[in-house]
Amino acid sequence: MTYVDPPGGHGRPAVPLSAAEALARCVSVEPAKFAADHWGRSPLLSRAAELPNPHGFTDLLSPADADELLSRRGLRTPFLRVAKDGQLVPAARYTGGGGAGAEIGDQVLDEKVLALYADGATLVLQGLHRTWPALVDFTRDLGAALAQPLQVNAYLTPAGSQGFATHYDTHDVFVLQVDGRKHWRIHPPVLVDPLERQPWGGRADEVAATADGRPALDVVLEPGDALYLPRGWLHSAQAQESSSLHLTVGIRALTRYAVVEELLGLAAEDARLRAGLPFGLDLADPDAIEPELTETVEALRDWLLRADPAAVAARLRARVWPAARPAPIRPLAQAEALARLDPDSRVAVRAGSRWQLTPAGDGTVVLRLFDRTLTLPGTCEAALRALLAGEVTRVGDLPGLDDDADRLTLARRLLKEAVLVPA
Numbered sequence: 001m002t003y004v005d006p007p008g009g010h011g012r013p014a015v016p017l018s019a020a021e022a023l024a025r026c027v028s029v030e031p032a033k034f035a036a037d038h039w040g041r042s043p044l045l046s047r048a049a050e051l052p053n054p055h056g057f058t059d060l061l062s063p064a065d066a067d068e069l070l071s072r073r074g075l076r077t078p079f080l081r082v083a084k085d086g087q088l089v090p091a092a093r094y095t096g097g098g099g100a101g102a103e104i105g106d107q108v109l110d111e112k113v114l115a116l117y118a119d120g121a122t123l124v125l126q127g128l129h130r131t132w133p134a135l136v137d138f139t140r141d142l143g144a145a146l147a148q149p150l151q152v153n154a155y156l157t158p159a160g161s162q163g164f165a166t167h168y169d170t171h172d173v174f175v176l177q178v179d180g181r182k183h184w185r186i187h188p189p190v191l192v193d194p195l196e197r198q199p200w201g202g203r204a205d206e207v208a209a210t211a212d213g214r215p216a217l218d219v220v221l222e223p224g225d226a227l228y229l230p231r232g233w234l235h236s237a238q239a240q241e242s243s244s245l246h247l248t249v250g251i252r253a254l255t256r257y258a259v260v261e262e263l264l265g266l267a268a269e270d271a272r273l274r275a276g277l278p279f280g281l282d283l284a285d286p287d288a289i290e291p292e293l294t295e296t297v298e299a300l301r302d303w304l305l306r307a308d309p310a311a312v313a314a315r316l317r318a319r320v321w322p323a324a325r326p327a328p329i330r331p332l333a334q335a336e337a338l339a340r341l342d343p344d345s346r347v348a349v350r351a352g353s354r355w356q357l358t359p360a361g362d363g364t365v366v367l368r369l370f371d372r373t374l375t376l377p378g379t380c381e382a383a384l385r386a387l388l389a390g391e392v393t394r395v396g397d398l399p400g401l402d403d404d405a406d407r408l409t410l411a412r413r414l415l416k417e418a419v420l421v422p423a
Contacts, residue, residue, distance in 0.1 A: 084120060142174075149252045152250070160241075167234065187233070190232075326370065345394070349388050364378055395407050
């Protein structure tokens with residue numbers, strides 16, 4: 001996602017066409033309707049015929065691609081999980097030494113994976129948003145449309161098998177059916193909008209009881225179909241007459257509770273809230289706790305009324321931005337571009353970058369990135385804004401700097417910091 005600084009404001013997302021196209025591949029309704037009627041509220045089933053995907057989702061990950069990952073890419077745990085009869089199979093049953101020179105003991109062994117899969121186990125390829133090129137790009141584009149960090153797993157289930165019992169996730173998901181058919185049963189939540197600290201295992205009895213009732217949605221997903229599920233909705237899925245491959249895109253949406261957590265983190269600045277409780281306080285006596293609770297609540301209320309939105313936003317950025325990496329760079333090509341840089345070189349901001357550019361009071365500008373902060377001369381501000389706007393730019397045309405030497409110095413710094421890439 002490229003963040004473009006509006007006049008008088010901070011960075012905000014400018015959603016590229018590729019991002020809108022990525023979302024359109026997953027939902028059969030307009031983005032505004034999806035946001036109003038389904039986002040965080042209710043499931044949405046989108047049939048292949050309603051989506052602009054002439055080849056379904058096989059361009060993202062096909063069964064042959066999954067075989068390549070399992071056999072030729074040196075896959076290690078935790079990039080593979082295996083489940084059988086609703087339980088995870090210990091990794092030692094399908095991993096081992098990597099052979100001469102590898103000196104590792106957790107590499108996926110294809111012959112052991114075959115034995116488990118042939119016996120009905122479900123294979124879960126994890127973290128594909130980091131390991132498979134087509135999904136690296138798709139996830140970045142879809143994340144730009146949703147303005148949320150994403151993760152992608154693939155589920156390969158043998159015919160007639162069910163990898164996991166009825167459960168709920170603590171994050172929203174898109175289910176993209178790639179190959180085969182899978183029967184999904186969806187039930188309403190037993191806990192609305194669960195947090196990550198509230199997994200379904202703590203409510204197993206409620207989940208099982210609800211799963212025995214009539215489902216809200218009972219559907220077989222065909223190749224090319226997509227299903228959106230908000231967090232908390234119960235679901236189970238069983239492959240039909242042939243094996244099934246589907247992608248699950250997990251959406252790590254921010255919650256108001258996250259804001260609460262960051263507010264409490266900032267509350268440590270308040271001396272009243274750092275004060276110790278009385279000597280000898282009897283914690284078994286609620287009457288003894290009551291006055292301390294009252295004073296603490298009053299102090300917290302007073303502090304919350306003075307909370308600085310900018311400080312809260314900074315803490316939320318530190319939480320969210322590192323979870324969505326920018327586009328991969330090619331270190332060797334990047335180094336070569338640095339060595340050959342001249343005024344005619346063309347550069348562009350790294351796709352998927354998250355940034356905030358603010359002038360400081362000491363004649364400098366501060367560029368905050370997903371993993372670090374750069375301080376640069378204030379004379380660079382106009383050139384920085386031109387570069388961060390997302391267009392391909394000739395180094396010699398950078399505005400606001402007096403000569404090509406200054407432009408080259410800035411471009412070299414930003415290429416070395418992986419803010420820019422050669423275009």
